[in-house]
Amino acid sequence: MPIRPPAPESPYATRADESVAIGVLLDISGASSRLLLDMAAVSMLANSVRDGEAPAGQVGSLVKLQIGKTWVIASIRSTRLADDGSNLIADVDLMGEGYEPEPGQGMRGFRRGVTRYPLPGSPVHPVSIDALRRIYAMQDRPHITVGHIHMAPDLRAALYVDPLLGKHFALVGSTGTGKSTSTALILHRICDYSPHGHVVVIDPHGEYAAAFEDKGELLDVGNLQLPYWLLNFHEHCDILLTSEGSARQIEEDILARCILGAKAKNRMAQDIPRLTIDAPVPYLISDLSALIQAEMAKMDRGSDNAPYLRLKARIEEIRADPRYAFMFSGMLVADTMAGFLKRVFRLPARGKPISIIDVSGVPSEITSVVVAVLARLVFDFAIWSRGETPKPVLLVCEEAHRYVPSERGGIASAASGILNRIAKEGRKYGVSLGLITQRPSDLAEGVLSQCGTILTMRLNNERDQAFVRAAMPEDARGFLDAIPALRNRECIIVGEGVATPIRISFDSLEAARCPASASPSFTAMWQQEGGEDAMIERTIRRWRTQGR
DSSP states (O other): OEEEOOOTTTTTGTTTTTTTOOOOEEOOSSSSSEEEEEHHHHHHHHOOOOOOOTTTTSTTOEEEETTTTTTEEEEEEEEOOTSSSSEEEEEEEEEEEOSSSEEEEEEEEEESOSOOOOTOOOEEEEEHHHHHHHHHHOOOSEEEEEEEETTEEEEEEEEEHHHHHTTTTEEEETSSSSHHHHHHHHHHHHHHHHHTTOOEEEEEOOOTGGGTTTTTTEETTTTOOOOGGGGGGHHHHHHHHOOOOOHHHHHHHHHHHHHHHHHHGGGGGOOSSHHHHSSSOOOHHHHHHHHHHHHHOOSGGGGGGGHHHHHHHEEEEEEEHHGGGGHOOOGGSSSHHHHHHHHHHHOOOOOOOOOEEETTTTTTGGGGHHHHHHHHHHHHHHHHTTTTTOEEEEEEEEEEGGGBBGGSSOOTTTHHHHHHHEEEEEEEEEEEEEEESHHHHHGGGTGGGOOSSSOOOOOOHHHHHHHHHHOGGGGGGGTTTGGGGGTTTTTEEEESSSSOOOEEEEEEOGGGGSSOOOOOOHHTTTTTTOHHHHHHHHHHHHHTTTTO
């Protein structure tokens, strides 16, 4: 069916006129539809677009269809040439609807979701820049601006803070797309909006310390001072036990009895009616070793001593290893739990609401355990502080696929259990989870789907793209098709944190507020020479002393 293009004298020849139809609706289903667009009209609009206006009829642009006073807004997902050669077939996703009180007044009250569907044959109209402003207008609720709308550079893009944090979020993107800088931008804007907030960032590469020097506490192996007695029993086992199978079960039984006995020796244990092994009560490592030795002395046969000897050897090994001093130092015996929680959770924040936990210096074999302890403390604090004035905490986990791995990736990490629980239950207790990853397909099944808002930057791997698509709602399919074509610092945002799915370009971030994640310039660095001998000596010294 040929469609008459707009006349040359039509206002459409110079700008998008919503009163002029550019096509008709061919068929419609629950969430998607197919349009027949006039190629001449679409081409004319594309050639007449002004700065700050969106081209109508292009992939990623919006069109609208009228039902009485209601306008249904749709996003063009794909286009192809029709059989007659003069028209285009466009597949669109239905996004939402608004209303027009009187002709010529413009669309008002846009909201996500469609309640009334147009009939096949209904005319299709372009969406003007004025209508775009109403669609993407910032609602009167707490929000931060992080960039501008891809289709209209003069329109700011907003993230609504309460639904963004209240229902978790994930930011995914391949290496080199600007993921770390975008994360820093979002956290800076959140901290600027809420200077008395409570944000904990797990930083596995030491990237974020430089970006937040003026906004919070920077904690690493040099000043973290994580008391070993804050570990629960399973975390103790992950560090102290090296055996497998039945031998491990025997060692677990011995360790459980001895840890409980060591905690019972503390004076504060006398005020606890039923002391449990997971209660965060200080105890002496020397008491633990003495109890293991005492139990070993009760054995009749020397061959039964092996589990006790392995436990004692492992404890002595850790106590002597300087890499474990941040956790097993003899200075960490006192009851420092209150001070530790205040530092990590920023209570009170005093204008510095973020703590960066740099775990790059933690021994690799226990990194996951340290992350598990920190995540569990966040969750346990939220549970046991019920009845008090709520203190919501945002836990941001960089390189999340390392700590919440997919089951097909092998043995689950020590942190996966608690992070899974936070993803499922955290919002009930005021714990928000932010997952940052370059390999979303390596995340545990279901964790990404627990995130109410997903920010997707360019993903080069097809498996990652498919994984993200599966976690997205149906009305975002058209946006997701553009994932491989996104530029650096461009992002598609879908979910509770935005009024409607959007494609944005992130704002630039000042160099002093960026994480230290930039790749070195090989060509520039390889032009320089000199000072290698001293550099090698300093590097070896730090290497041997593990940075001390």
